[in-house]
Amino acid sequence: xxxxxxxxxxxxxxxxxxxxxxxxxxxxxxxxxxxxxxxxxxxxxxxxxxxxxxxxxxxxxxxxxxxxxxxxxxxxxxxxxxxxxxxxxxxxxxxxxxxxxxxxxxxxxxxxxxxxxxxxxxxxxxxxxxxxxxxxxxxxxxxxxxxxxxxxxxxxxxxxxxxxxxxxxxxxxxxxxxxxxxxxxxxxxxxxxxxxxxxxxxxxxxxxxxxxxxxxxxxxxxxxxxxxxxxxxxxxxxxxxxxxxxxxxxxxxxxxxxxxxxxxxxxxxxxxxxxxxxxxxxxxxxxxxxxxxxxxxxxxxxxxxxxxxxxxxxxxxxxxxxxxxxxxxxxxxxxx
Amino acid sequence: xxxxxxxxxxxxxxxxxxxxxxxxxxxxxxxxxxxxxxxxxxxxxxxxxxxxxxxxxxxxxxxxxxxxxxxxxxxxxxxxxxxxxxxxxxxxxxxxxxxxxxxxxxxxxxxxxxxxxxxxxxxxxxxxxxxxxxxxxxxxxxxxxxxxxxxxxxxxxxxxxxxxxxxxxxxxxxxxxxxxxxxxxxxxxxxxxxxxxxxxxxxxxxxxxxxxxxxxxxxxxxxxxxxxxxxxxxxxxxxxxxxxxxxxxxxxxxxxxxxxxxxxxxxxxxxxxxxxxxxxxxxxxxxxxxxxxxxxxxxxxxxxxxxxxxxxxxxxxxxxxxxxxxxxxxxxxxxxxxxxxxxxxxxxxxxxxxxxxxxxxxxxxxxxxxxxxxxxxxxxxxxxxxxxxxxxxxxxxxxxxxxxxxxxxxxxxxxxxxxxxxxxxxxxxxxxxxxxxxxxxxxxxxxxxxxxxxxxxxxxxxxxxxxxxxxxxxxxxxxxxxxxxxxxxxxxxxxxxxxxxxxxxxxxxxxxxxxxxxxxxxxxxxxxxxx
Numbered sequence: 001x002x003x004x005x006x007x008x009x010x011x012x013x014x015x016x017x018x019x020x021x022x023x024x025x026x027x028x029x030x031x032x033x034x035x036x037x038x039x040x041x042x043x044x045x046x047x048x049x050x051x052x053x054x055x056x057x058x059x060x061x062x063x064x065x066x067x068x069x070x071x072x073x074x075x076x077x078x079x080x081x082x083x084x085x086x087x088x089x090x091x092x093x094x095x096x097x098x099x100x101x102x103x104x105x106x107x108x109x110x111x112x113x114x115x116x117x118x119x120x121x122x123x124x125x126x127x128x129x130x131x132x133x134x135x136x137x138x139x140x141x142x143x144x145x146x147x148x149x150x151x152x153x154x155x156x157x158x159x160x161x162x163x164x165x166x167x168x169x170x171x172x173x174x175x176x177x178x179x180x181x182x183x184x185x186x187x188x189x190x191x192x193x194x195x196x197x198x199x200x201x202x203x204x205x206x207x208x209x210x211x212x213x214x215x216x217x218x219x220x221x222x223x224x225x226x227x228x229x230x231x232x233x234x235x236x237x238x239x240x241x242x243x244x245x246x247x248x249x250x251x252x253x254x255x256x257x258x259x260x261x262x263x264x265x266x267x268x269x270x271x272x273x274x275x276x277x278x279x280x281x282x283x284x285x286x287x288x289x290x291x292x293x294x295x296x297x298x299x300x301x302x303x304x305x306x307x308x309x310x311x312x313x314x315x316x317x318x319x320x321x322x323x324x325x326x327x328x329x330x331x332x333x334x335x336x
Numbered sequence: 337x338x339x340x341x342x343x344x345x346x347x348x349x350x351x352x353x354x355x356x357x358x359x360x361x362x363x364x365x366x367x368x369x370x371x372x373x374x375x376x377x378x379x380x381x382x383x384x385x386x387x388x389x390x391x392x393x394x395x396x397x398x399x400x401x402x403x404x405x406x407x408x409x410x411x412x413x414x415x416x417x418x419x420x421x422x423x424x425x426x427x428x429x430x431x432x433x434x435x436x437x438x439x440x441x442x443x444x445x446x447x448x449x450x451x452x453x454x455x456x457x458x459x460x461x462x463x464x465x466x467x468x469x470x471x472x473x474x475x476x477x478x479x480x481x482x483x484x485x486x487x488x489x490x491x492x493x494x495x496x497x498x499x500x501x502x503x504x505x506x507x508x509x510x511x512x513x514x515x516x517x518x519x520x521x522x523x524x525x526x527x528x529x530x531x532x533x534x535x536x537x538x539x540x541x542x543x544x545x546x547x548x549x550x551x552x553x554x555x556x557x558x559x560x561x562x563x564x565x566x567x568x569x570x571x572x573x574x575x576x577x578x579x580x581x582x583x584x585x586x587x588x589x590x591x592x593x594x595x596x597x598x599x600x601x602x603x604x605x606x607x608x609x610x611x612x613x614x615x616x617x618x619x620x621x622x623x624x625x626x627x628x629x630x631x632x633x634x635x636x637x638x639x640x641x642x643x644x645x646x647x648x649x650x651x652x653x654x655x656x657x658x659x660x661x662x663x664x665x666x667x668x669x670x671x672x673x674x675x676x677x678x679x680x681x682x683x684x685x686x687x688x689x690x691x692x693x694x695x696x697x698x699x700x701x702x703x704x705x706x707x708x709x710x711x712x713x714x715x716x717x718x719x720x721x722x723x724x725x726x727x728x729x730x731x732x733x734x735x736x737x738x739x740x741x742x743x744x745x746x747x748x749x750x751x752x753x754x755x756x757x758x759x760x761x762x763x764x765x766x767x768x769x770x771x772x773x774x775x776x777x778x779x780x781x782x783x784x785x786x787x788x789x790x791x792x793x794x795x796x797x798x799x800x801x802x803x804x805x806x807x808x809x810x811x812x813x814x815x816x817x818x819x820x821x822x823x824x825x826x827x828x829x830x831x832x833x834x835x836x837x838x839x840x841x842x843x844x845x846x847x848x849x850x851x852x853x854x855x856x857x858x859x860x861x862x863x864x865x866x867x
Contacts, residue, residue: 137403138411146588257424258761259348260416263485264787268350303410311406 002078002096002103002127005295005318010105010129014098015078015230017046019105022321029080031107033058033172038324045051046073048082051090053201056174067120086120087111087275088173091205095123104289105129108324110274111281114144116180116207118172122288130286132299133276133324134254135307141278142182143255147271152183154250159187159226164247166229168236168267171195173275174252175230176202176209184210188227191215192235215243236267254278254325261270276325286313298322339367340375341470347484356486360494370438371519376524377516379491381481381585383515388455390418390479396456400463401425413807415761419475426463426471433465441516444477472830484666485757489728499525507727512536513587514613530665534574537581538607538655538663539727543717543734549698552718552735558642559667559721560693561652562713563736565625565823565837567614567632570657571649571687573599573606580612580649591635592647594686601681605659608674609725610651610690617646620688622712626825626836628702651678652690652717653769663725670725708739709866714822715739740864741820743842744854747775747813751797754782754790761790762797762809765841767819771856775813778832779821784841793844816848817841830857834863 004011005130009021009028009335017027024041031037031047033054038047044063047055062284067173069092073080077099082092095104096220102125109131113119128129141147151167158165164180169175179189189212191199196214203209213224221243236249248268255261256270277285286308287293294315296305301317346359351436364372397407415421435443443462447455462474496503496643506525513535514524552558570582578598580589586824589595592612614627627645631637645694654674655662662670671692678689693716695701705716715738723733744765754763764782765815768775785793795813803810820842 136405136411136414137401138415138421140424258415259420259758260755260757261758264761266351268352300410300414303407307404307407 002098002101003105003129005320009320011073012078012096012098015080015096016076017075017078019094019096020107020322029094030055030260031085031094031105031211032088034088034108036321037107042096048090048092048206051092053205054090054106054198057197072231083123084121086111086113086117089117089176089202091117093121093123095125097235101126103127103129104291106131106285108133108276108322109285111279111285112141112144114177114181114275117275120285122285126288127290127293127295128291129295129297129318130282131276131298131322131324132282132301133281134274134278135296135300135304137279138255139257139278140280141223141257141272141274144273145191147273148178148181151250151252151271152186154248154271155182155186155228158248162225162246164225164227164229164237164244166231166241166244166247166249168233168249168251168265168272169195169233169253170275172198174209174273175199177275178252179209179212179230182228184270186226186228188213188224190219190224190227190229192229193252194232194239195230204271204293215240221245237267239284274325298324337437337440337473338434338472339363339467340371341467341473342471343375344484345469347486353490355496357490357497360486360491361497364495364498368436368438370516371436371578373516373524374441376491376495376510376521378477379484379486380488380510382515383482384441384445384477385448386478387444387450387476388459388767391419391420392455393475393478396459397422397425397463400460400825401427410750413753413755414760415491416753416757419472419479422463422475423468423472424646426519429464429466429471432467438516440474441477444474447478453512464767465564470840474536485818495525499731501525504727507539508536509538511585512624518729530650533573534577535573535579535581535587537570537579537585538609538661538725540568540570540583540609541726541734541821542583542729543719543736544729544731546735546737549737552654552698555695555698556699557720557722559719560695561673561690561695561719562708562711563611563715564612564622564650564739565712565714566622566628566650568611569599569610569649570655571595571608571651573602574659576604582612591633591637592629593637593642594647595649598686602677603658605656607654607656608649608651608676608687609653609655610649610687612647613650614645615648615688622650622826624712626822646686647687648686650690653725666722666724667719668721686776701760705737705739741808741822741838741842742824742866743818744769744859744862745816745845745848745852746778746849747853748811748815748817748821749775749813749849750810750811751807752808758790760794762794763790765817767817767855768813769854769859776832776856778830778834779836779839780855781819781839781841783816784820785844813850814854816845816850817844818845824859824867826863826867832857834858834867 010019010022016237019029020031021028023317026043029040029046029276033051040054040059046065057228067082069082069084079097085093085107093104096103096235104123104125109120111120132169156166169178175195191212191214200211204283213223250269251265251267252273254273254274257272262270294308294313295318297318297320305315305317343363347356391802398405412421466474492503492507496506512533533771570581572579576599578595580592580595582588616623633647654670693704708715718735720733745771748765749768750766751762752764754761766777766780768777797811800812801809819839821836821839823837825835
């Protein structure tokens with residue numbers, strides 16, 4: 001097997017390295033900077049150039065080597081390259097070729113272009129490792145333009161009514177995706193510190209984001225009446241949001257497509273926006289790889305694998321410690 | 337239906353009560369009469385009879401979505417709502433038809449009489465022409481149970497704003513045995529004629545759990561009665577007919593033939609509020625709730641059951657006498673009339689007076705309360721002597737002062753995901769007690785924990801599943817919960833031999849190792865003492 005599933009993570013014996021390992025290993029190839037994929041404690045790291053700054057922000061002084069998308073590295077007997085996964089800026093699928101057999105570990109991915117992350121590219125392969133965070137046919141995302149239109153309308157209506165619009169979104173990826181797409185002529189945008197830290201890193205690496213104001217204890221809240229406030233999901237439940245007084249609250253997440261999840265968050269609104277592929281996206285992505293074998297990781301694994309088997313794939317479930325998109329996790333702002 | 341869908345969306349997009357009431361009031365001002373009436377009906381739990389089984393709906397939805405049925409079934413517990421699951425899996429609508437809510441409800445109502453093919457065609461046509469939210473609502477109308485975060489109280493308040501009729505008056509008008517087929521918006525709401533519906537009950541006055549005994553003031557202002565574990569009921573005698581209503585606004589006259597003779601000795605224009613209890617005529621005391629349970633839900637009562645578990649109304653209030661609404665009279669006056677009236681009844685009448693308990697001090701009363709279980713009572717009711725009969729749950733004049741629940745420490749052994757807002761969380765648990773080295777299941781419970789605790793236990797369940805049985809997961813016996821309950825009965829149907837009343841989780845006992853949970857013998861001892 002080109003890749004093996006071991007207690008430490010996904011292992012390549014030909015190159016003696018791991019992909020997104022969850023236990024400390026000597027050599028780790030990392031698909032993207034979210035904390036369930038890029039963990040602390042490995043000997044050395046390899047990631048895309050675009051993913052590196054956020055990883056340094058989160059993991060500190062690590063031994064990190066970088067590659068461009070599409071650039072080939074020979075590691076032992078394995079030929080390795082990174083290809084856009086469309087999940088967040090810098091996110092990659094990792095292609096591993098050994099003796100002509102090609103495997104792709106896709107980490108987290110979405111197939112639609114969010115106007116900010118490098119768009120997903122299908123990578124032909126023999127075996128494909130896929131996530132299944134939203135691997136059920138009840139998950140179908142609306143076009144991003146429609147969701148952004150809803151967010152703009154919500155924000156504008158709140159501003160007209162003298163309310164803040166507090167939107168809960170992940171600090172890496174979702175927050176910037178929203179920021180890059182909303183109509184910032186409606187009003188100013190305030191950000192939670194965890195989001196602004198990520199913004200600063202992404203701006204420094206050349207990505208273009210509209211101006212934002214970091215919320216600090218000294219921030220003059222009243223001077224920014226009617227602002228869009230980007231908060232982390234866990235910040236939504238804390239005293240942090242109470243500073244804003246009159247406000248409408250919302251979350252942006254794939255889970256918001258379901259009423260039960262929306263009501264449980266006790267937010268006024270839920271915008272259905274995910275950085276993970278929906279049902280159609282997962283199925284289309286797998287088909288585009290031409291793979292015969294599919295390994296299903298984190299999400300609705302058993303259901304999705306059974307479905308894929310019925311569609312003629314040789315599919316199986318792989319237990320990992322990736323967490324997908326969860327609003328119920330205690331540290332939801334860092335795990336996506 | 338677009339207007340109704342817009343209303344639903346507005347209600348669904350806010351957690352603020354005022355915004356909900358405003359949206360409803362706006363709807364009630366603008367919508368056509370028949371739609372308003374149907375909306376009132378739906379929000380007060382009146383709905384068309386289900387004309388299609390959910391099994392068929394699932395099969396059709398899977399077929400239209402082009403997915404295997406098993407995959408649809410896997411989706412359902414994740415979404416936690418059948419109507420929503422269907423709406424989510426279906427492909428986008430191909431056409432658009434805008435029909436009124438009433439129109440759609442008539443379609444739903446008529447489904448029952450169609451043959452299978454016509455049923456299917458009707459449902460599939462609806463699915464292919466309705467946008468997502470309307471499709472979800474259409475499914476809700478078919479399957480019943482449109483719970484959209486609006487209580488009857490909020491609906492009544494909104495209707496009061498829209499019609500400028502007083503809220504309490506409206507609450508009364510909305511009571512009773514009407515459906516959109518039997519009345520009109522005008523007749524029900526605007527041109528209300530009290531003669532038109534002799535069966536119409538008054539809205540029940542409901543008490544809150546007592547918060548602070550010391551805040552009640554002098555004991556002499558208060559009247560105390562035992563709180564019985566029966567069914568709250570309203571007995572109406574008008575136009576020589578008896579009408580019996582449950583608190584859930586269900587007309588249950590036919591289920592309790594004991595009251596057929598009531599008009600023989602109770603004058604017209606009389607309304608009692610009281611507790612329906614299965615009665616032991618030999619000792620003149622209530623039987624336990626189990627006896628009454630056998631009567632609930634039975635539309636026709638076999639002779640033997642009527643003999644074994646005869647029912648009486650334990651009357652504690654008089655709401656109407658000689659056709660006069662007494663609700664604005666003070667309780668002491670209503671009680672005096674009630675006592676005098678009950679005195680005139682023959683001894684075989686199915687009514688008893690709920691006795692007031694004499695007491696001088698709160699300490700006296702606390703002692704009386706402590707004997708509640710000996711009397712098969714749940715605790716005490718406290719009512720201010722000068723209290724009016726209000727409608728709905730109000731704080732201040734009436735309080736229930738229940739006895740502390742019984743408790744037992746039990747081990748969680750199975751978990752099942754919840755529905756609705758608890759979809760995707762494990763919230764429904766089965767608990768066991770030790771029987772030697774074995775764990776014997778004895779109850780289920782699904783309330784009492786905070787959302788944060790449910791999230792925590794959900795994460796734990798996912799990692800500690802031993803076996804799956806469909807939606808149920810057997811988990812490692814590791815966590816102990818303190819289970820509270822109101823009563824315990826012998827039950828041959830349960831492996832443990834007991835059945836609990838109102839079990840719920842009182843506390844998650846992180847401090848207790850699993851070996852220290854209670855035993856089946858402990859439970860049996862409780863059965864001997866309290867059963």
